[in-house]
Amino acid sequence: MRKFKRWLGMLAANCGAALIPPFLLFALDQGVTASRLWETFRHSLVYANCIGLLAEISLPRIWLVLCRFPPWLRWTLAFCAMFAAAVVGALLAGLVLVILGWLKPEFYWLEFSGSLKIAIFITFLTGGTMSLYESMRARLDETTLQLRTKELERERALKLATEAQLASLESRIHPHFLFNTLNSISSLIPDDPARAERLIEQMAALLRFSLDANQAGLVPLSSELKIVADYLEIERARFGDRLRYRMDIPSGLEASRVPPLSVQTLVENSVKFAIAPSRSGGEICIAGARDNGQLRLEVSDEGPAFALESSPKGHGLDNLKDRLATLYGEHAALTLERRENRNNLTLSLPQGGNGHSSISG
Numbered sequence: 001m002r003k004f005k006r007w008l009g010m011l012a013a014n015c016g017a018a019l020i021p022p023f024l025l026f027a028l029d030q031g032v033t034a035s036r037l038w039e040t041f042r043h044s045l046v047y048a049n050c051i052g053l054l055a056e057i058s059l060p061r062i063w064l065v066l067c068r069f070p071p072w073l074r075w076t077l078a079f080c081a082m083f084a085a086a087v088v089g090a091l092l093a094g095l096v097l098v099i100l101g102w103l104k105p106e107f108y109w110l111e112f113s114g115s116l117k118i119a120i121f122i123t124f125l126t127g128g129t130m131s132l133y134e135s136m137r138a139r140l141d142e143t144t145l146q147l148r149t150k151e152l153e154r155e156r157a158l159k160l161a162t163e164a165q166l167a168s169l170e171s172r173i174h175p176h177f178l179f180n181t182l183n184s185i186s187s188l189i190p191d192d193p194a195r196a197e198r199l200i201e202q203m204a205a206l207l208r209f210s211l212d213a214n215q216a217g218l219v220p221l222s223s224e225l226k227i228v229a230d231y232l233e234i235e236r237a238r239f240g241d242r243l244r245y246r247m248d249i250p251s252g253l254e255a256s257r258v259p260p261l262s263v264q265t266l267v268e269n270s271v272k273f274a275i276a277p278s279r280s281g282g283e284i285c286i287a288g289a290r291d292n293g294q295l296r297l298e299v300s301d302e303g304p305a306f307a308l309e310s311s312p313k314g315h316g317l318d319n320l321k322d323r324l325a326t327l328y329g330e331h332a333a334l335t336l337e338r339r340e341n342r343n344n345l346t347l348s349l350p351q352g353g354n355g356h357s358s359i360s361g
Contacts, residue, residue, distance in 0.1 A: 051089030242281025274303025295351035
């Protein structure tokens, strides 16, 4: 289709060029007859198509070769090519006129010598316009390519910077999680070494998941919930019946992808500020739902009220907010609401699911 449009455009340009001689004849000779104008037009139409065909085939290719030369040499050679196209095209046009019976053979050279000047003029006019167009288009294509290259380089640099920032943020999580888990295990070693050994095995599994998750970027929600359950079981070794928890997660959400240790960070915050300071402990509730294409994960506790802005910089909830911003931009959020004397931390991600399952401890 593109090639067809190109040839159609060339035909229209040739017809336009063929109108120039009869127009000049009409302007210069007010007494010219209609038959004379028609004869001039059909002759010029043959010339325009013969010369135009040669120019269309040769000039763009010649111009691509000439682009590597200095401007003065480029245009000199281009006009030489146009002159050659005009001469060869005029010779071919004369032969066509003879074949069509519009010109007697004995007038061939007379016709050639008389029409060559106007043919050269029109060829220089249209050829120069074409060459100028090709030059501007080549310059525009080069500029466009440079802009695309710069844009790709900018996107690549931004991606590398984002990955480096995300890796830096995630690297802070692993030691923080490790220290809290080791503290939980250390309290069991004097009284129950066997249980401490089992918890060490659990901790090793959690660390293995943590390292694998750092490579994966995002993890299934089911894996994240397994991490949360293991973490809570380890913490129950410290707090006993003071720590109670309940998970209410729609089963269809289990395949949803979430940042590793994201829900665990919310749960760890509840353990640290709601369970640990309270003599009677409390219950941590973990719920999930799909809402308008968003995966909503809520962790609630009975701890004292607080503000997200008060979270220490570079740790816990503040770290999680930075990770969400890096991974999702404005499409994810971490919000806090105080309802019925409970803190409700809600993690909103662009995902969804269905079904229903329940875990408690």
